[in-house]
Amino acid sequence: MTARVLQVCLLALVLAVVVRSSAPDLSGPVPARPEEVCVVCYGTVGSSGIAYFLDGVRYAVSKEEAPIFLSDPQGYAKRFDEHQRSKRSTLVWGGGLSAFVVALIVVMVRKRRMQRAAA
Ligand SMILES: [Zn+2]
Secondary structure, eight states: OHHHHHHHHHHHHHHHHHHHHHSOOEEEEEEOOTTSBBTTTSSBOOTTOEEEEETTEEEEEOGGGHHHHHHSHHHHHHHHHHHHHHHHHHHHHOOHHHHHHHHHHHHHHHHHHHHHHHO
8 A cells, every 4th residue: 555655656756757857947836916917918917816937937927817828838928028028128218208209109100000901
């Protein structure tokens, strides 16, 4: 009986090691702060938010969206990093007024693109 339990434990351990070495280094979840930005929808995660560590980098996610994130953690993390980077550079580039100007330009470019697509 004890030997069987040990065998199962050993098998689980071996499996865990195999899975770990082939999959990305994902750990968690740990509780997230409510103001943390969700890796899936880019909103704040709220009071039920959780956070995962992917290759040592922390990513917060709304609890109900965690399965979505876990279906493709690397993909979501990559998109999130790109999203955060562009957001950060915009913030550095301008304060209140220039951010407003950037937003206006973005809206104008989008409109122009839409017109071009319609033509
Ligand atoms: Zn979300």
